């Protein structure tokens with residue numbers, strides 16, 4: 001089956017400084033893939049590349065177009081001072097079908113209400129997003145993803161600072177998406193959760209340390225190697241020139 005996402009010698013970064021380096025691999029349709037690694041390993045950077053917020057410095061990402069992918073950014077990346085209600089924020093999940101200035105009809109309103117209900121926030125529709133707790137805001141982000149109805153879903157630390165009830169509720173939603181054969185990628189730090197619920201794992205430390213079945217990836221050796229590689233990585237290094245790359249591969 002055709003891969004849903006294909007990375008080929010992908011380098012992503014900022015101001016010509018690589019943050020994800022020479023990543024190659026395929027994400028199969030229906031995969032439930034955890035992306036793990038120490039702080040600064042490049043997980044968010046990879047996700048920004050997948051959803052088109054960052055252009056590759058080198059290499060390629062092929063497969064679905066960014067607008068076909070639903071993205072849950074890290075909660076810290078959301079400007080919650082923006083005066084928008086829960087209902088209106090969740091409704092932006094329909095932009096792909098309605099356009100930014102498209103009207104919202106009765107059927108769409110019902111879908112939005114259903115998405116808000118599915119994450120347990122009925123009654124919060126007219127609240128400003130700035131008045132929500134962190135866990136409530138995370139549920140709002142999930143409702144927006146739900147509404148996008150995308151084949152590929154990319155979740156950046158979806159369980160950050162969340163109580164166990166909220167985590168369990170949202171994990172059920174992810175498992176439901178997996179049951180519907182959607183492809184889900186999630187950046188996570190909780191290795192017990194990854195081992196229990198995510199069949200595939202990519203361990204990242206600027207480069208891929210290991211990628212495959214979770215039990216084979218999350219070994220003590222691989223985790224130690226990932227930590228060492230992140231600590232040793234030179235944040236100020238420039239992107240490799242093509243001739244340097246082929247010399248490395250030789």
Ligand SMILES: Nc1ncnc2c1ncn2[C@@H]1O[C@H](COP(=O)(O)OP(=O)(O)OP(=O)(O)O)[C@@H](O)[C@H]1O
Pocket residue numbers: 014019037038039040041042043044045046235
């Ligand atoms: N907007 C940016 N401008 C410059 N450098 C950035 C930017 N965003 C991230 N970086 C750098 O890119 C590297 C990878 O960061 P990234 O946020 O992708 O890591 P991460 O694995 O998601 O980390 P964490 O687990 O802490 O969220 C880090 O060295 C970081 O400082």
